[in-house]
Amino acid sequence: MDFGQFISYIASGTVYTVGVTLIALPSGLLIGTILALLYVYGGKAAARVMNLYSTVFRGIPPLVLLFILFFAVTRGINLSAFWAGSLSLGIVSSAYQMEIVRGALLSVSGDQLMAARAIGMSRLQSIRYVVLPQAVRLAIPPWSNEAAIVIKDSSLVYALGVPEILRRAQLIGASSQRYLLAYLSAAVIYFLLVFGTTRLLAVLEKKLTIPSNP
Amino acid sequence: MLTWLGYFERFGQNFLRGAGVTLELTAVGLAIGFVLGLFLALARSYGPKWLQQVAGAYIAVFRGTPLLVQLFIIYYGLPEIGIAFSQNLAAYLALGLNSAAYQAEYLRGSINAIGSAQMQAGRSIGLSKWQTIFYVILPQALRLALPSWSNEPISLLKTTAIVFLIAVQDLMAEGKRAATATFDFVGVYLAVAVVYLVMVFVLDALLKFVERKTKIPGMDIETSR
Amino acid sequence: MPEPILTIKNLTKKYGENVIFQHLDLTVNEGDTIVIIGPSGTGKSTLLRCINLLTRPDEGQIWLDDMEITAKDCDEDQVRQHIGMVFQNFLLFNHLTALGNVKLGLSKVKKMSDEAATEKAMHELARVGLADRADHYPGQLSGGQQQRVGIARALAMDPRIMLFDEPTSALDPELIGEVLEVMRQLALDGMTMLVVTHEMGFAREVADRIVFMEKGYIVEEGSPDEMFNHPKFPRTREFLWKITELYGKKETDTN
Ligand SMILES: Nc1ncnc2c1ncn2[C@@H]1O[C@H](COP(=O)(O)OP(=O)(O)OP(=O)(O)O)[C@@H](O)[C@H]1O
Numbered sequence: 163m164d165f166g167q168f169i170s171y172i173a174s175g176t177v178y179t180v181g182v183t184l185i186a187l188p189s190g191l192l193i194g195t196i197l198a199l200l201y202v203y204g205g206k207a208a209a210r211v212m213n214l215y216s217t218v219f220r221g222i223p224p225l226v227l228l229f230i231l232f233f234a235v236t237r238g239i240n241l242s243a244f245w246a247g248s249l250s251l252g253i254v255s256s257a258y259q260m261e262i263v264r265g266a267l268l269s270v271s272g273d274q275l276m277a278a279r280a281i282g283m284s285r286l287q288s289i290r291y292v293v294l295p296q297a298v299r300l301a302i303p304p305w306s307n308e309a310a311i312v313i314k315d316s317s318l319v320y321a322l323g324v325p326e327i328l329r330r331a332q333l334i335g336a337s338s339q340r341y342l343l344a345y346l347s348a349a350v351i352y353f354l355l356v357f358g359t360t361r362l363l364a365v366l367e368k369k370l371t372i373p374s375n376p
Numbered sequence: 377m378l379t380w381l382g383y384f385e386r387f388g389q390n391f392l393r394g395a396g397v398t399l400e401l402t403a404v405g406l407a408i409g410f411v412l413g414l415f416l417a418l419a420r421s422y423g424p425k426w427l428q429q430v431a432g433a434y435i436a437v438f439r440g441t442p443l444l445v446q447l448f449i450i451y452y453g454l455p456e457i458g459i460a461f462s463q464n465l466a467a468y469l470a471l472g473l474n475s476a477a478y479q480a481e482y483l484r485g486s487i488n489a490i491g492s493a494q495m496q497a498g499r500s501i502g503l504s505k506w507q508t509i510f511y512v513i514l515p516q517a518l519r520l521a522l523p524s525w526s527n528e529p530i531s532l533l534k535t536t537a538i539v540f541l542i543a544v545q546d547l548m549a550e551g552k553r554a555a556t557a558t559f560d561f562v563g564v565y566l567a568v569a570v571v572y573l574v575m576v577f578v579l580d581a582l583l584k585f586v587e588r589k590t591k592i593p594g595m596d597i598e599t600s601r
Numbered sequence: 602m603p604e605p606i607l608t609i610k611n612l613t614k615k616y617g618e619n620v621i622f623q624h625l626d627l628t629v630n631e632g633d634t635i636v637i638i639g640p641s642g643t644g645k646s647t648l649l650r651c652i653n654l655l656t657r658p659d660e661g662q663i664w665l666d667d668m669e670i671t672a673k674d675c676d677e678d679q680v681r682q683h684i685g686m687v688f689q690n691f692l693l694f695n696h697l698t699a700l701g702n703v704k705l706g707l708s709k710v711k712k713m714s715d716e717a718a719t720e721k722a723m724h725e726l727a728r729v730g731l732a733d734r735a736d737h738y739p740g741q742l743s744g745g746q747q748q749r750v751g752i753a754r755a756l757a758m759d760p761r762i763m764l765f766d767e768p769t770s771a772l773d774p775e776l777i778g779e780v781l782e783v784m785r786q787l788a789l790d791g792m793t794m795l796v797v798t799h800e801m802g803f804a805r806e807v808a809d810r811i812v813f814m815e816k817g818y819i820v821e822e823g824s825p826d827e828m829f830n831h832p833k834f835p836r837t838r839e840f841l842w843k844i845t846e847l848y849g850k851k852e853t854d855t856n
């Protein structure tokens with residue numbers, strides 16, 4: 163086997179790695195945002211429940227949580243390892259993303275919400291048109307960090323047998339007995355994915371920056 | 377429904393043994409990471425240009441790739457060039473090298489926050505550059521870094537869970553063994569999760585306690601928020 | 602016979618055990634400019650926030666024209682449209698241009714078409730002298746300009762009454778004049794205004810009545826002439842002296 167084949171075999175796992183990330187990250191964002199809105203605007207009882215969710219889910223190693231969710235989900239419904247793993251990672255990430263969104267909401271809320279209410283906007287309108295657009299901008303840098311974490315954590319589904327980058331590196335490493343090269347190649351691909359993503363988000367952040375005088 | 381609570385009775389001893397290994401991994405990884413991280417942070421802020429770049433690259437690479445890949449390179453890859461480690465040693469090394477990159481960033485943040493003003497103050501009373509670093513800047517920077525740094529032990533404790541994939545006998549490995557014995561994967565891993573949670577909470581309380589005890593009056597730690 | 606626009610009866614506000622003000626009565630007639638003065642922490646801001654229902658009073662009633670806005674079945678959002686509020690720190694929406702700030706209420710609350718909202722918003726910006734700054738973001742405007750956008754934003758809703766909470770106290774001295782000038786013009790145009798301020802020059806010249814509040818009570822109220830020249834209570838005289846001394850310099854600047 164030549165080097166090109168070797169590399170392209172590992173690189174073809176990128177489809178799965180990216181796939182897992184593209185499912186886990188948005189589903190985590192969706193759940194996290196809903197929970198954060200409940201946390202901040204849902205009253206005391208909701209805040210307490212959300213706090214518990216956050217504390218527990220962020221207190222358990224992602225791998226352990228991944229296993230629990232994976233086995234729980236696949237026990238109930240017939241899902242492929244890819245989907246079950248991705249969604250489970252999404253739930254793991256939701257607790258972290260909730261904290262990101264919550265932090266952003268809190269740092270915008272107070273006065274801006276009051277100013278919006280003062281011109282007669284309802285609570286929902288104020289959140290929708292005044293708080294959220296600003297919170298999104300504030301959330302981009304920490305969210306970029308979380309995106310990098312999810313890309314890296316996608317390697318955990320290796321343990322579930324999903325043929326992503328790391329699993330493929332292991333397979334070809336075993337068959338060629340060239341583990342070092344295989345895992346180094348995997349590392350390079352992961353690095354490019356993480357680096358590219360954070361760069362892209364940095365560009366987005368710059369684009370969305372609200373103009374102001376220095 | 378709560379049958380999984382019974383697993384504590386049945387596997388309690390094993391879980392405890394595993395938890396001990398997990399804590400050991402955390403402690404050793406943290407120690408290696410601190411020493412190397414401190415070196416990296418100083419190299420980045422005060423080293424010669426080339427060293428700054430090397431340190432920067434190290435941090436970017438170790439933060440930009442999964443720990444699992446780093447672990448596999450060390451455990452499965454390096455023996456090919458004649459460097460072989462036992463499972464535990466490979467785990468210590470991977471955790472330490474990885475943690476160093478994160479700890480370096482925490483330390484660098486606070487070193488920068490202390491900033492050049494303190495350096496000038498130190499130099500102005502006749503201290504050398506490295507004397508100023510060790511006697512003026514570091515004591516403040518370490519204290520300043522504590523609140524954000526205290527994420528690291530907890531984060532590291534959680535990441536140790538992956539090293540059972542190279543068959544280190546930590547809590548996760550004990551969990552896996554119990555799971556295969558009972559075929560109740562969800563239940564056993566729930567029990568394991570509870571053990572991790574307890575360790576995380578205790579560690580968190582401990583760190584908060586240390587933070588309170590070492591507080592320097594009037595020194596603001598929330599500068600970066 | 603002047604018509605009361607705002608009537609406050611027996612108003613009490615507490616935060617927990619802490620009584621901010623008690624049994625407060627105040628009437629504002631159509632077209633009047635009322636200036637409220639008083640030391641820090643007496644509850645002036647709290648009073649304005651109660652009037653705008655941004656916080657709920659514990660006792661008493663407030664009427665806007667004939668409608669009791671403190672009634673249980675009263676639609677708060679409906680009420681706030683009719684009461685303009687200008688804040689000490691402007692509180693512009695940071696992610697929107699000056700035009701966007703003024704337009705938001707028009708499109709989302711009044712449901713005006715984009716075209717109509719733009720036209721109305723531009724009209725209000727012109728009124729505060731900022732038509733040429735419509736596409737600037739708050740971060741690109743001076744404090745005085747930001748506050749004028751804040752005024753335009755409130756005016757755009759065609760309120761029955763405008764509330765100002767220390768609109769110039771966060772401004773550099775040289776920027777105070779432009780904001781006071783806009784407010785003076787508003788008063789001349791017949792807008793009903795309730796203004797918390799320490800700008801005594803403005804109070805003397807523009808106010809129909811000055812209300813002196815202290816420790817949650819209205820100590821005294823009267824025309825500027827009565828208050829400045831023949832106050833009934835020594836506390837009023839004392840406070841006015843102090844405040845005129847503190848803010849005296851600016852006064853000569855702005856007049
Ligand atoms: N949300 C709140 N919760 C509890 N107490 C409050 C709250 N808002 C204001 N207070 C208290 O109410 C009192 C009156 O405050 P308020 O802001 O109305 O005073 P003020 O007359 O506007 O003073 P200033 O001139 O400083 O603006 C203060 O003692 C303040 O601490």
Ligand SMILES: [Mg+2]
Binds near residue numbers: 647766
């Ligand atoms: Mg006030």
